[in-house]
Amino acid sequence: MKDFNYHSAKDSKEASKLASSSSAFLAGGMTTIPSMKLGLATYKDLIDIKNIKKLSGIKVSGKSVTIGAATKHVEVSNSKDVKKAIPSLSSLAEGIGDPQVRNRGTIGGSIANNDPSADYPSACIALNATIHTNERKIEAAKFFKGMFETALKKGELIEAIEFQIPEKSSYQKHPNPASRYAIVGVYVAKHKGDVNVAVTGAKSCVYNDKEMSKALAGNFSSSSIDGMDLDSSEMNSDMHASADFRASLVVTQAKKAVDAC
Amino acid sequence: MGKISLEVNGRKVEKEAPDNTLLSTFLREHLQLTGTHIGCDTSQCGACVVHVDGNSLKSCTALAADVNGSKVTTIEGLETNGKMHPMQEAFKKLHGLQCGFCTPGMVMSAVDLLQKNKKPSDTEIRDWLEGNICRCTGYQNIVAAVKEAATKM
Numbered sequence: 268m269k270d271f272n273y274h275s276a277k278d279s280k281e282a283s284k285l286a287s288s289s290s291a292f293l294a295g296g297m298t299t300i301p302s303m304k305l306g307l308a309t310y311k312d313l314i315d316i317k318n319i320k321k322l323s324g325i326k327v328s329g330k331s332v333t334i335g336a337a338t339k340h341v342e343v344s345n346s347k348d349v350k351k352a353i354p355s356l357s358s359l360a361e362g363i364g365d366p367q368v369r370n371r372g373t374i375g376g377s378i379a380n381n382d383p384s385a386d387y388p389s390a391c392i393a394l395n396a397t398i399h400t401n402e403r404k405i406e407a408a409k410f411f412k413g414m415f416e417t418a419l420k421k422g423e424l425i426e427a428i429e430f431q432i433p434e435k436s437s438y439q440k441h442p443n444p445a446s447r448y449a450i451v452g453v454y455v456a457k458h459k460g461d462v463n464v465a466v467t468g469a470k471s472c473v474y475n476d477k478e479m480s481k482a483l484a485g486n487f488s489s490s491s492i493d494g495m496d497l498d499s500s501e502m503n504s505d506m507h508a509s510a511d512f513r514a515s516l517v518v519t520q521a522k523k524a525v526d527a528c
Numbered sequence: 529m530g531k532i533s534l535e536v537n538g539r540k541v542e543k544e545a546p547d548n549t550l551l552s553t554f555l556r557e558h559l560q561l562t563g564t565h566i567g568c569d570t571s572q573c574g575a576c577v578v579h580v581d582g583n584s585l586k587s588c589t590a591l592a593a594d595v596n597g598s599k600v601t602t603i604e605g606l607e608t609n610g611k612m613h614p615m616q617e618a619f620k621k622l623h624g625l626q627c628g629f630c631t632p633g634m635v636m637s638a639v640d641l642l643q644k645n646k647k648p649s650d651t652e653i654r655d656w657l658e659g660n661i662c663r664c665t666g667y668q669n670i671v672a673a674v675k676e677a678a679t680k681m
Contacts, residue, residue: 270547365658365659367577
């Protein structure tokens, strides 16, 4: 791994002051460190944000669950408050990677990285999340821009993610048996008068499947999406699954999610 | 370069190390604690698992700098007065290893499991060991060893 300067920031202000065009924020490091070791990313400065107290913790209000950006997956999966308010979010966190990854990896890191197969981006889309940064609030629908690309500007730091508590929800994934990343993951959330079907792993970026959302808003039953023939032309195709198989998996996992709601 | 201060296996250590030093490198090359193994070096195999402030992590995917000030336990820190830890005893008794390369990580991961779940089921043990890969045993005896250790810890 190439050399860099390590900084531990005391607060968001210091963190963004240290940021430059050749720096990265470091939280759990579960993607940043392997990427640097493999030479896929190099930085002059790594700015550690996990000691910023304000960035960790979970708050539940009547309508929403707000999770600090540096909160670890294990904290989300073990939180009684999250389990009660949005059980599907807690089980999503429990299904990420392995225990050692969950002991280090953070929710802010996951969404800032926006891996096309990551779990958390689908939760943000399905649960109408608002991403709070040190500069502004961004709606999830406008946050995830493309493969590994977000609306974040250089030096902009995610501080918290605010999820809307749905009436019912479930996340179902067909994981890669080795990495536990989603080959396809579908997060179904039924809100008052609206249904979101957020899909991860299938395309280059997480998305809300409008066709299925509409069908489920009309009749919230797995029968209303049974046999739906999704367009696979933009779907990923690799050694793990072809585009057609992924299109079929999206429907299967969505049906499973609806049935589990 | 920065100063790394850790408590490793109950002993305070302080050493200068470059900022890009991984925790695994710090333990093996700066402290000569070579019981922590480097297998895949890509945070998948789990041979490098150690405990930091009571939780298991993969030391090949953590910087020494970013665990600065923590308490670290490695496989060398499990024995007491020359006596093996019950988990090590159980691995030995039930042949939970063959070549032994993955064993330090398996043992450290399994000890963390029993700290959090005193009586895990077979499924819970297998789920927990998701991040530890063994290419010899087929896992049966590892799971049996963890169950045996659970009766002794």
